[in-house]
Amino acid sequence: MNQVVAIAVNTFRETIRDRVLAVIVVFALVMIAGGLWLGSISLGEQGRMMKDFGLVAVTFFGLIVAVFIAAGLVHKEVEKRTVFVLFSKPVSRAAFICGKFIGLCGTMAVVLGGMGVFLFLLVWIVAHDASGMLLVAVAMIYVQLLAIMAVTIFFSTLGSAILASVLGICVFVAGQLSHNVLSLTRLSHNAVTAALSWIVYVVIPNLSAVDVKAGVVGESTLSWGEIGVWTAYLLAYVVVVLALATLVFRRKEF
Amino acid sequence: MVPAIQITGLHKTVRVGFRRREVVILRGVDLDVHENDVFGLLGPNGAGKTTTVKVALGLMRPTAGSVQLGVPGVSQVGYLPENPYFYDYLSGREFLGFCARLFGLDASRRRERVEELLREVGLERAADAQLRKYSKGMLQRVGIAQALVNDPQLVLLDEPMTGLDPVGRVEVKRIIQRLHETGKTIMFNSHILSDVHELCTRIAIMREGRVAWTGAVSEALAEAPTLESFFMRVVTA
Numbered sequence: 001m002n003q004v005v006a007i008a009v010n011t012f013r014e015t016i017r018d019r020v021l022a023v024i025v026v027f028a029l030v031m032i033a034g035g036l037w038l039g040s041i042s043l044g045e046q047g048r049m050m051k052d053f054g055l056v057a058v059t060f061f062g063l064i065v066a067v068f069i070a071a072g073l074v075h076k077e078v079e080k081r082t083v084f085v086l087f088s089k090p091v092s093r094a095a096f097i098c099g100k101f102i103g104l105c106g107t108m109a110v111v112l113g114g115m116g117v118f119l120f121l122l123v124w125i126v127a128h129d130a131s132g133m134l135l136v137a138v139a140m141i142y143v144q145l146l147a148i149m150a151v152t153i154f155f156s157t158l159g160s161a162i163l164a165s166v167l168g169i170c171v172f173v174a175g176q177l178s179h180n181v182l183s184l185t186r187l188s189h190n191a192v193t194a195a196l197s198w199i200v201y202v203v204i205p206n207l208s209a210v211d212v213k214a215g216v217v218g219e220s221t222l223s224w225g226e227i228g229v230w231t232a233y234l235l236a237y238v239v240v241v242l243a244l245a246t247l248v249f250r251r252k253e254f
Numbered sequence: 255m256v257p258a259i260q261i262t263g264l265h266k267t268v269r270v271g272f273r274r275r276e277v278v279i280l281r282g283v284d285l286d287v288h289e290n291d292v293f294g295l296l297g298p299n300g301a302g303k304t305t306t307v308k309v310a311l312g313l314m315r316p317t318a319g320s321v322q323l324g325v326p327g328v329s330q331v332g333y334l335p336e337n338p339y340f341y342d343y344l345s346g347r348e349f350l351g352f353c354a355r356l357f358g359l360d361a362s363r364r365r366e367r368v369e370e371l372l373r374e375v376g377l378e379r380a381a382d383a384q385l386r387k388y389s390k391g392m393l394q395r396v397g398i399a400q401a402l403v404n405d406p407q408l409v410l411l412d413e414p415m416t417g418l419d420p421v422g423r424v425e426v427k428r429i430i431q432r433l434h435e436t437g438k439t440i441m442f443n444s445h446i447l448s449d450v451h452e453l454c455t456r457i458a459i460m461r462e463g464r465v466a467w468t469g470a471v472s473e474a475l476a477e478a479p480t481l482e483s484f485f486m487r488v489v490t491a
Contacts, residue, residue, distance in 0.1 A: 006355035010341065017343035080339040085400060088311045088333035088410075089356045253268075253314045 003095040004102065007086075011103025015069050016110060025111055028061035032119050036126060047129030048217045054119040055134075055213050059141050062112050063172055066145040069107065070152035071164040073100045074249070083254050094246045097153065101242055104149055112142045133216045136227075140210045143231050147205040148172050150238040154245040157252070174200070175207035205237045206230070257324055258408050258439035259287040259310060264319035266305055266463075279305045281463035282319070287456075289324065292434050293441040294450040294471075297460030298489055303443040304336060306460070307410050324439075325407045329357060332401035336412040336443070338393060342386035346377050346396050349385060350403060357404040371399040374432075376425060391422040398429060409433060411442035415449055427453060451481045459488045466491070 015021060035053035039046035074097070077083045086096060116138030124130035152168030178201045185197040209230040215221025222230070266280040280302045287293045295303045308314045310321045311333055325331060340349055350371055354364040372378045375395040380388065388396065394417060401409060414430070415423050430453055433440055444450055450457060451471060458468040467474075467488045471481065478484035 002358045003356050006352055009355075010344070010352045013348065014341050014343050081335055081337075082339060082341065084308075084313060084333070084335035085338065085340070085353070085397075086356070087313055088328060088331065088335075089353065089404075090327070090329050090358075091356055254308065 003091045004099045007091070007096060007099025008102035008106065011073065011100050012106040015073075015104060015107040018069075021065060021069070021107070021111070024061060024065055025114065028057055028115055029118055031057040031061065032115060033122065035119075036122070039127065047123060047127035050123050050127055051119075051129070051134060051216050052213070054123070055137055055141070055216065058112065058115045058119060058138055059144075061115065062108070062141055062145050063148065063169065065111050066104075066108055066149045067152050067165050067168040067172075070104055070149040071156050071161040071168060073104060074153055074156045074245075075161040075164065078252075078254065081254070087254065093250045093252075097157075097242055097246045097249060101150060101153060101238075105146065108142060108145060108149070112138055112145070131216070133212070133221075137212050137216045140212050140227070140231075143210050143234050144172075144175070144205075144207045146238050147175070147207065147234045147241075150241040150245070151205070154241050154248070157245050157248045171204060172207065174204045176211075177208070178204045179206050179208050205234060207234075210234060257286045257322070258289045258291065259285065259324065259441065260322040261285040261306065261310065262320050262322075264306065264309060264321065265317045266302075266309060266314060267317045279463055280309070280317075280319075283460070283463070283465055285458055285465055285468065287439060287441050289439050290434065290437055291439055291441070291456050292430060292454045293439070294454035294457040295441060295443045295460065296445075296447070296450060296457055296485060297466075301460040301489075302463040303460055304412055307333075307412055307441070307443065311410065323408065329404060330407045332404060332406035332409040334394075334397045334401040334409075334411045334414055336416065338397035340385045340393065340396065340400075343384055345382045345384055346388070346392075346399075347372065347381040349396065350399055353400040353403045359403075367403060367405075371402060374402070374429065375399045390417040391419055394418055394422065395425070398426060402429075402433075407438060409438055409440045411440065413444060414442055415444060415446050423449070447481045447485060459485060461489050 032054045035050040038053050039049040042049045116135055120130050120134050123134065148168055148171060151171045152164050155164035155167045182197050182201045185193045210227060212221045212227065261283050264280050264283040267276055267278050269275065270277055283302065283306055295306065297303050305314065309316050311331065323331065347368055350368040351364055354367050359367060372381050375398055377392060377395055380392060385393065385396065398414060401411065414426050418426060427449060430440055454471050456470050457474065458465050460466065474481060474484045478487060
């Protein structure tokens with residue numbers, strides 16, 4: 001446990017001090033603020049436009065940070081050979097993967113928390129239309145990205161950082177669509193297509209299940225119970241993927 | 255005498271490239287390092303020195319053969335890899351604190367140990383600078399400090415003198431001598447035969463994945479005028 005905490009704290013320090021992260025966050029804040037302009041040209045829908053645009057910016061930049069940092073976390077340690085230093089000490093592969101993931105969770109909490117609070121304040125000050133649901137939506141984006149981070153870490157134990165990044169983004173896109181694809185293929189009455197889409201639905205995390213952006217702009221959304229259940233599903237998914245990443249990483253030699 | 259490291263019939267084969275071509279790195283290494291030895295592992299590039307150390311540490315699995323350490327586990331081993339790279343955005347003090355935490359040292363013992371080590375490797379003034387601003391010699395010294403963070407009985411150093419200026423080399427040699435005086439066992443790989451001559455009690459010379467010769471430095475010098483000429487005779491035989 002001590003090792004997991006040590007690696008998590010170290011990962012948090014290392015990633016939060018990375019200048020590339022600072023640049024991306026500044027870009028994200030500029031984009032979120034860009035919602036002001038979109039709001040000003042929309043008739044009577046300033047608050048809605050700002051929230052819509054802001055949440056898309058938070059998702060997009062959150063995804064970039066999550067995928068690119070997660071892809072480099074394990075790969076960089078192997079490439080730069082810091083794993084020699086770690087694994088010559090009493091550190092298990094499982095502690096390494098868990099510590100890395102928890103440290104990145106901390107970094108993402110700071111990044112998304114910062115972007116979410118900035119968006120909330122902007123909407124509150126300019127459009128007087130901020131609700132707690134906006135922060136819930138940001139929290140759900142965080143839960144989605146936890147699954148993507150775990151998947152990206154898993155891919156980074158198998159191949160290069162670039163491949164892991166690309167696959168992480170692909171899983172994010174597929175995760176937004178997997179439920180719709182499943183519903184559509186059920187309509188086709190083709191057993192093979194239905195079975196295949198069901199397999200994809202099981203393997204790819206159903207990210208759209210915790211998407212509450214519609215609720216932010218006053219449309220119908222999930223109940224709290226559903227949000228809780230789907231959040232638990234994504235966290236269980238994270239645990240399974242990290243366990244697989246550990247199994248793969250255990251077989252690696254340095 | 256109890257061996258600090260006992261390596262018996264160690265073989266290592268790896269598969270490389272797209273076609274998974276087999277490459278044999280170790281072809282039956284037999285080696286005993288005794289307690290309180292300063293043991294020099296010598297050999298030309300590609301002889302299998304680093305692989306032997308990696309297998310001893312569990313970073314690689316042996317294809318055949320065994321490695322037995324005379325200490326209770328990695329908690330009593332310190333290791334400095336060749337050309338070490340550490341976390342760019344951490345300071346030297348933070349990095350050593352991190353390493354100490356991996357061994358489960360509590361906060362006060364950790365602080366104490368980190369300060370001791372910073373003093374020992376002469377990095378007190380640079381302790382709060384980020385590692386990306388360290389010179390190669392400073393990185394090597396912080397690497398040695400992290401290898402000693404757990405006060406290990408067995409210290410494995412891979413090319414500890416590489417990239418150091420003369421002052422840095424003297425300091426590292428002094429650290430190795432001090433470790434020897436306190437009863438530790440040290441094994442290091444090196445191409446710098448003058449350092450090996452100065453520091454080592456025993457040596458092994460590896461060639462093509464095997465130990466071609468092992469014995470005391472004095473035995474080698476009884477057979478040739480210099481360690482260099484003895485080394486050349488063994489590796490070209």
